[in-house]
Amino acid sequence: MEETNLLRRKVGIKSLIIILIGLFLFFLIGCSDQAAMQQDNQKQVEASHDESTEDEQDKVAPDKSQKEEGNQPEKEAQLVEYTGPVEHIFFHPVIAYPELAFDQDPISKGYNDYFVTVKEFKRTLEELYKNDYILIDINLLINKAGSKVTANRTLMLPEGKKPLVLSIDDMNYYDYMRKNGNVYKLILNDEGEVCSYTIAPDGKEVISQDNAIVPILDQFVKEHPDFSFQGAKGLIALTGYQGVLGYRTNQRNSEDFNQKKRNALKVIERLKETGWTFASHGYGHLDARKVSYDRLVKDTKRWKKEVESLIGPTAVYVYPYGSRVVTGSKKFKMLVDSGFTLLASVGPSPYLKGYNHNAIMMDRRHIDGISLQTQQDRLSPLMDADYVLQEKVRP
Numbered sequence: 504m505e506e507t508n509l510l511r512r513k514v515g516i517k518s519l520i521i522i523l524i525g526l527f528l529f530f531l532i533g534c535s536d537q538a539a540m541q542q543d544n545q546k547q548v549e550a551s552h553d554e555s556t557e558d559e560q561d562k563v564a565p566d567k568s569q570k571e572e573g574n575q576p577e578k579e580a581q582l583v584e585y586t587g588p589v590e591h592i593f594f595h596p597v598i599a600y601p602e603l604a605f606d607q608d609p610i611s612k613g614y615n616d617y618f619v620t621v622k623e624f625k626r627t628l629e630e631l632y633k634n635d636y637i638l639i640d641i642n643l644l645i646n647k648a649g650s651k652v653t654a655n656r657t658l659m660l661p662e663g664k665k666p667l668v669l670s671i672d673d674m675n676y677y678d679y680m681r682k683n684g685n686v687y688k689l690i691l692n693d694e695g696e697v698c699s700y701t702i703a704p705d706g707k708e709v710i711s712q713d714n715a716i717v718p719i720l721d722q723f724v725k726e727h728p729d730f731s732f733q734g735a736k737g738l739i740a741l742t743g744y745q746g747v748l749g750y751r752t753n754q755r756n757s758e759d760f761n762q763k764k765r766n767a768l769k770v771i772e773r774l775k776e777t778g779w780t781f782a783s784h785g786y787g788h789l790d791a792r793k794v795s796y797d798r799l800v801k802d803t804k805r806w807k808k809e810v811e812s813l814i815g816p817t818a819v820y821v822y823p824y825g826s827r828v829v830t831g832s833k834k835f836k837m838l839v840d841s842g843f844t845l846l847a848s849v850g851p852s853p854y855l856k857g858y859n860h861n862a863i864m865m866d867r868r869h870i871d872g873i874s875l876q877t878q879q880d881r882l883s884p885l886m887d888a889d890y891v892l893q894e895k896v897r898p
């Protein structure tokens with residue numbers, strides 16, 4: 504113990520630790536703007552390749568009778584054809600305790616860059632609603648006919664509404680998140696509603712419907728039903744290396760594994776009943792472009808074993824760091840063959856494209872400290888970033 508104390512006094516070691524924590528955080532948290540920019544460049548490079556293989560059938564209107572099946576007859580009459588761009592935005596879990604996120608520890612910068620607070624998230628919802636966006640289920644964008652998969656570009660939506668996919672990355676409530684202002688996990692209250700559970704900075708247990716995206720959005724849609732098309736909410740992108748939704752289901756040999764699994768399954772079931780869908784975010788949050796083919800195969804298999812077994816199959820893969828693999832490459836084919844027919848990256852504007860009748864690629868905009876503070880013009884069709892940032896809790 505004394506040796507450790509001595510070491511800690513040495514400034515050199517201390518700064519090394521700070522740098523290491525900083526690097527660790529950078530690699531853990533979702534996408535970086537740099538990754539997004541790389542993707543933008545990459546897209547330009549690959550543009551000519553993609554053009555030649557773009558699905559011709561994407562432009563053909565799909566069989567609408569199928570798409571409208573779920574609608575109530577009286578509502579069907581009000582739906583009109585929408586063929587414009589489909590926005591897809593994503594968040595990380597929201598900051599419930601800004602005093603922990605922005606406490607000037609080495610992780611604070613990461614929180615300022617990649618997260619939004621509860622109040623900022625609520626203001627974002629107000630703005631999106633005011634600007635006539637309507638949440639849709641991402642699966643509406645996938646046309647599947649036999650083995651052919653094409654992007655659905657013609658949606659039937661309420662008149663005047665613009666489609667929006669909202670996703671949440673890394674809703675695993677990792678250990679570092681619990682220490683830095685996010686909640687601990689999602690649970691169900693006695694009424695079966697999804698709430699968050701956390702231990703607040705004062706040591707008290709807090710069960711709330713006001714500290715996490717899921718209950719906040721559930722509440723918003725309850726108050727504004729026309730913000731959701733057919734009850735759609737958001738897309739939850741999960742890794743597996745620290746379990747799911749705050750349940751450490753990765754600890755498969757732990758004594759209470761079965762209990763944790765049962766509790767997670769209850770929440771998952773409720774989320775599905777209430778309009779939420781799921782995506783793979785890889786098992787270990789690896790950079791799919793950089794890692795070897797074999798490592799990506801292993802990661803994908805492990806995600807299926809430990810996470811798909813809980814949430815069920817999904818057609819959506821959300822690249823960690825927004826780092827997408829080369830279209831048509833061996834890695835790309837492997838992901839598609841694993842059932843992921845919609846592969847989502849990060850980019851500054853809406854992007855939806857089919858590839859060879861077997862996969863769809865889509866971009867998402869990051870809504871976080873970086874975009875709210877430095878890309879206000881780009882965000883303007885969706886929201887007034889100044890209004891969203893009014894809380895003034897950021898460093």
Ligand SMILES: [Zn+2]
Pocket residue numbers: 531532533534672673784788823824
């Ligand atoms: Zn991520």
